[in-house]
Amino acid sequence: MEHNHASSFMDEVSSSAPGGEALRTCIQCGTCGGSCPSGPDMQHTPRQIFALIRAGERDVVLKSNTPWYCVSCYYCTVRCPKEIPVTEIMYTLKRMAVRDKAFDDSKAPDFSKVFIRWVEEFGRSFELGLMGVHMIRHNPFGAFKIMDMAVGMVTKGRMAFTPTRIKGLDGLKRILAKAKELEAQA
Amino acid sequence: MNYTYFPGCSLEKNAACYDASTRAVAAQLGMQLTEVEDWNCCGATEYVSLNLTAAYSLIARNLAQASKNTSTHELVAPCSACYLNLRKCDKVLGQDPKFAGRVVQALAAGGLSYKPGTLHIRHLLDVLYQDVGLEALAAKVTKPLRGLRVAPYYGCMIVRPEFHDGGEDPEAPTSLDEILKALGADVVDYPLKAACCGGHMTQISEATGFDMIHRLVKSAADLNADLIATLCPMCQLNLDGFQGAMNRHFGSHFHMPVLYFTQLIGLAMGMSMREMGIGEEIVDARAALSRIGSEMAAEAAEPKRPRKDDKALPMPAPLKRA
Ligand code: SF4
Ligand code: SF4
Numbered sequence: 399m400e401h402n403h404a405s406s407f408m409d410e411v412s413s414s415a416p417g418g419e420a421l422r423t424c425i426q427c428g429t430c431g432g433s434c435p436s437g438p439d440m441q442h443t444p445r446q447i448f449a450l451i452r453a454g455e456r457d458v459v460l461k462s463n464t465p466w467y468c469v470s471c472y473y474c475t476v477r478c479p480k481e482i483p484v485t486e487i488m489y490t491l492k493r494m495a496v497r498d499k500a501f502d503d504s505k506a507p508d509f510s511k512v513f514i515r516w517v518e519e520f521g522r523s524f525e526l527g528l529m530g531v532h533m534i535r536h537n538p539f540g541a542f543k544i545m546d547m548a549v550g551m552v553t554k555g556r557m558a559f560t561p562t563r564i565k566g567l568d569g570l571k572r573i574l575a576k577a578k579e580l581e582a583q584a
Numbered sequence: 585m586n587y588t589y590f591p592g593c594s595l596e597k598n599a600a601c602y603d604a605s606t607r608a609v610a611a612q613l614g615m616q617l618t619e620v621e622d623w624n625c626c627g628a629t630e631y632v633s634l635n636l637t638a639a640y641s642l643i644a645r646n647l648a649q650a651s652k653n654t655s656t657h658e659l660v661a662p663c664s665a666c667y668l669n670l671r672k673c674d675k676v677l678g679q680d681p682k683f684a685g686r687v688v689q690a691l692a693a694g695g696l697s698y699k700p701g702t703l704h705i706r707h708l709l710d711v712l713y714q715d716v717g718l719e720a721l722a723a724k725v726t727k728p729l730r731g732l733r734v735a736p737y738y739g740c741m742i743v744r745p746e747f748h749d750g751g752e753d754p755e756a757p758t759s760l761d762e763i764l765k766a767l768g769a770d771v772v773d774y775p776l777k778a779a780c781c782g783g784h785m786t787q788i789s790e791a792t793g794f795d796m797i798h799r800l801v802k803s804a805a806d807l808n809a810d811l812i813a814t815l816c817p818m819c820q821l822n823l824d825g826f827q828g829a830m831n832r833h834f835g836s837h838f839h840m841p842v843l844y845f846t847q848l849i850g851l852a853m854g855m856s857m858r859e860m861g862i863g864e865e866i867v868d869a870r871a872a873l874s875r876i877g878s879e880m881a882a883e884a885a886e887p888k889r890p891r892k893d894d895k896a897l898p899m900p901a902p903l904k905r906a
Contacts, residue, residue: 407744414636416683436792466788467792469739470740470741470783471783472754473740473744473755483591486649494632496634507633507634509630509635509784509788510631510634514634515632517624517887521624521625522593525597525598526645547826547866548826550866551598551866554863554864554865555864556597556600556864558597558598562593563851564624565622566622569694571698572693572694573645573693574641574690576689577690578635578638580637580638580686581636581638581686584637584686
């Protein structure tokens with residue numbers, strides 16, 4: 399029973415990441431964690447996450463801050479002796495955590511969601527909208543810390559005040575709606 | 585040399601000087617850039633954190649749009665995140681037919697199609713290095729960057745997965761070093777050249793994000809670099825835009841300008857600072873750039889380290905005489 403439970407979580411993770419099957423061959427060498435620039439701030443190193451996946455510790459893994467502290471630098475991916483696409487697995491864990499609403503600190507998933515909301519609505523990203531919404535929700539006092547930067551960005555003409563809307567927005571929306579439908583079935 | 589050009593969202597505004605300098609330099613070098621028609625955001629690192637099929641379909645729409653330009657298969661992106669996403673999407677669609685089937689269906693809902701492998705997706709650095717080449721670049725230099733100490737910064741997304749079609753070391757790349765040398769710059773041996781700038785980490789965990797920025801800026805400053813040359817809008821924004829906030833976080837006082845490598849190429853080719861968008865950076869680069877041409881400054885900028893052959897024992901500082 400325990401064994402089935404464990405292997406099913408491994409199945410789920412390895413089948414949802416491009417090239418994820420390689421995860422089964424992890425030799426726990428720790429090269430990934432040793433290469434990771436955010437390793438010290440992660441609750442579990444990537445290697446530990448992979449051991450937990452193998453042990454079927456679904457809750458611990460999906461509640462961990464580890465994937466959200468991954469900056470997708472691909473150091474682990476190029477260094478892993480088993481050619482495991484570690485970065486892709488981190489993305490996969492993020493998706494699973496979002497789907498299961500497992501990750502407690504909503505700040506990181508929220509950043510992705512707000513970013514994407516503009517993209518889905520306009521076809522392009524919108525920095526000012528993103529920073530504005532994110533800061534107000536999660537770090538209202540932090541805004542002061544980057545005030546000089548924000549002023550600089552505006553005075554130097556680096557901040558757009560309105561998002562750009564692509565021409566083929568209707569088509570894009572149909573594409574994304576279909577994609578989401580297919581993802582839900584997969 | 586004919587290319588389809590994917591500028592990406594950052595180059596529209598926040599990195600407008602990267603776009604302007606890229607276009608100006610390309611024109612001088614005889615490259616024709618045709619912008620992808622009605623392109624959309626590549627989703628950065630955010631969409632793939634939420635929905636795999638939607639993330640790849642968003643990217644694939646760009647590939648479909650880009651492949652409409654049948655005069656060339658070469659697609660060039662100056663943003664490292666866009667480059668990586670476009671290239672990764674093309675590769676994954678080619679390798680995983682089942683997943684590709686879903687993306688194809690999604691594209692079809694928008695009346696589009698793309699056959700994996702149609703486009704050859706490349707970063708601007710790769711194109712300038714391999715297609716234009718160092719000789720042709722050097723031949724266009726009219727104002728060599730002599731005396732300017734530059735730290736070549738590649739960041740992570742561009743070099744890691746099979747950059748230059750696998751021809752460059754993922755951790756110790758050299759093409760940007762070579763380009764900067766061809767411009768006459770004094771290129772610093774920058775140990776963190778391929779380290780990560782932290783991406784959006786300042787928005788998730790300030791301490792983690794600022795630490796990554798601090799490491800990169802401090803290393804360049806320790807090596808007496810006058811400025812950092814970058815090729816990614818995210819790296820530029822982090823190192824330049826957040827440098828002030830990082831300084832406050834650490835109580836440090838770094839003033840390390842961060843320019844796009846295309847801006848430096850343009851300057852070396854004799855184009856004006858204004859044309860290259862110099863001045864749009866938050867950490868002012870003008871003082872650093874004034875060092876160009878001053879060989880004396882280059883001498884003075886050598887790191888003041890104790891000489892290796894200095895056998896003297898450490899001595900107490902001499903007493904000050906009134
Ligand atoms: S580097 Fe690869 S093999 Fe080693 S622990 Fe990490 S994932 Fe496993
Ligand atoms: S890609 Fe993510 S997990 Fe891998 S080394 Fe970089 S930050 Fe760490």
